[in-house]
Amino acid sequence: MQNKKVGLDVYRMELFAPDVAAQARPGQFLHVSVHTKGRGSDCYDPLLRRPLSVHGVDVKRGAVALLYRVVGRGTALLARVKEGELLDVLGPLGRGFSLPPAGSRVVLVAGGMGVAPLYFLAEELLRFGHEVHFLAGARRLEELYLLGDLLALEEKRPSFKPSFATDDGSYGFCGPVTGLLEVLLAAVKVDRAYACGPRQMLREAAGVLARFGVPGEVSLEERMGCGVGACLSCACRVREAGGFSYRRVCADGPVFAAESVDWEDR
Known part of the structure; x- marks a missing residue:
């Protein structure tokens, strides 16, 4: 170890x-x-x-x-x-990400430590031959975790296309990573999106995806007690036909369809 x-x-x-x-x-x-x-x-x-x-x-x-x-x-x-x-x-x-149909073009949107699970997802998507746009955002350059790893992966895999955003403009796009997502979707047709990061970032990303008509999945970050669905401390509200219900992030997630999460539930 x-x-x-x-x-x-x-x-x-x-x-x-x-x-x-x-x-x-x-x-x-x-x-x-x-x-x-x-x-x-x-x-x-x-x-x-x-x-x-x-x-x-x-x-x-x-x-x-x-x-x-x-x-x-x-x-x-x-x-x-x-x-x-x-x-x-x-x-x-937990429930992980679902993989897209063969030959898809996908975008991964990572905010801060959201890069951790999305790097694993990127490797899996590349293994199956998908084109992967990886957007990583942070407050400043020092908090762009895995910057070197992402650039190294770009050199090895032509179908991997990373871009970066910092709130203070110290590296890459100046502004939130959701702004970079808007720029990409306006220029490139994307089949599916995946996102992980702070809740506010995920909420904004879900809004961008909805405007562009791109289906997506988000990985929620919640405090957990048992981790196996027994204590219900990590419940989140999701939309269903005719109303709302609650799901356990640890057992029913942490991955949910972006459009299903009730982002007003806080």
Whole structure:
């Protein structure tokens, strides 16, 4: 297992988990225990696991990659895990992205750490011969995670076309990544879109896709308790024929059709 810092408070962890690697699909996640065992045999702190998107897999090596940013005590503890240590994980969990018909042109829209699951999706789409436009956005250049990886992938795969946006204009398009999405859709016919990032970004992306008539899927980021659909702490409201209903992000998602999410439910 490896756990290396790869950006501003961002780490890439690689786990040896052959069964997980064989089963994981883009958009699914692992529920990772980050607790430090206390003095009592039944004392664990922090208690709740952290949901981390599957960032990549290597089936031959039995490896699963996770990309995460240190934002609190749990992820800070995770960043201190050393090579050779064991981690308690559940997964792969959740409903992942659905792949488009053969020969599709797709666009992936990543906001901040939303790049983590979408990189895995991009690799899978390229493996099946799709043309992939990858839009990555951040507040500033230092927060464009995986910039080097995306540019390197462009050099290896002509059908992979990355573009970048920063709010302060320090790299690429000046403005939100949803603005870059509008520019792309106005110039290129796209068959399907996928997005992951902060809720406000996803809401704006869903609006852009609706205006251009492009079907899309979004991966929602929610706080989770159990991760398997029992506690209902991650419920979100979705539109259905004749009204609304609630779905569990951990078990029924985290991927949903962009047009089905009730973006006003907050």
